[in-house]
Amino acid sequence: MQKLPLGTQAFDKLRNADAVYIDKTEHIYNLINNGSVYFFSRPRRFGKSLLISTFKELFNANKDLFKDLYIYNKWNWSNKYPVIHYQTVDQLEVSLDKFLDDIATRENITLEKTTTRLISVKFSELIEKLHESTSQQVVVLIDEYDKPLIDNLNDEEIYKRIKKILHNFYLRLYSARA
Numbered sequence: 001m002q003k004l005p006l007g008t009q010a011f012d013k014l015r016n017a018d019a020v021y022i023d024k025t026e027h028i029y030n031l032i033n034n035g036s037v038y039f040f041s042r043p044r045r046f047g048k049s050l051l052i053s054t055f056k057e058l059f060n061a062n063k064d065l066f067k068d069l070y071i072y073n074k075w076n077w078s079n080k081y082p083v084i085h086y087q088t089v090d091q092l093e094v095s096l097d098k099f100l101d102d103i104a105t106r107e108n109i110t111l112e113k114t115t116t117r118l119i120s121v122k123f124s125e126l127i128e129k130l131h132e133s134t135s136q137q138v139v140v141l142i143d144e145y146d147k148p149l150i151d152n153l154n155d156e157e158i159y160k161r162i163k164k165i166l167h168n169f170y171l172r173l174y175s176a177r178a
Contacts, residue, residue: 009049011057015065025071028054037173052085052143059083059139082107082130085141093119093165100126109133120168127172140173 005019014021028051031038040048057065059081066072084103086096096119104111109129111122130138148166152158 009053011050011053012062012065014050021069023069024051024054025058025066025069028058029071029074049143052141055139055141056083056085079136081136081139082134083139083141084126084130086143096165096169097122104129107133118168119165120172123169124172145170 003017003019005014005017005021008014008017008019040051058071058075060083061077061080063072063075063077066075086099100119100122101111103109104126107130109126111125111129127138127140145166148162149159152162
């Protein structure tokens with residue numbers, strides 16, 4: 001008997017634990033083939049993190065995780081896309097800076113614009129260099145994008161600072177796809 005995946009937000013853990021998974025990969029396949037940018041806004045505990053994790057494993061071409069699912073025979077598993085998967089944490093500027101550096105290191109990319117200290121500039125450069133090095137579109141998955149804002153609703157100064165950081169950071173996503 002399969003287990004219920006209560007609280008499991010990672011697709012790989014869910015599939016490796018032989019837990020119950022309602023196959024949503026037909027919808028995922030249609031989203032990927034019929035659009036380019038999506039914003040999912042649903043209440044807490046509604047499966048957003050699991051959906052993002054599923055996208056991540058799909059674009060990382062982890063074929064074995066999708067056995068017996070709709071998408072298994074329809075996806076080109078030889079294409080592995082560079083994936084930037086960010087789960088927002090505290091100390092936003094420091095974590096974003098380190099996060100981008102870690103991805104660049106993992107992908108053997110040297111970021112030249114690191115002296116500017118502008119996270120958004122570094123983010124753009126990373127996306128461009130990932131695309132150049134792989135000849136693939138870069139997949140950007142952002143989970144809990146609004147958590148730093150919600151956590152600081154009562155502190156107007158911090159809220160405004162975080163809002164500015166996020167605005168500049170996400171603006172690069174818009175300009176990167178143009």
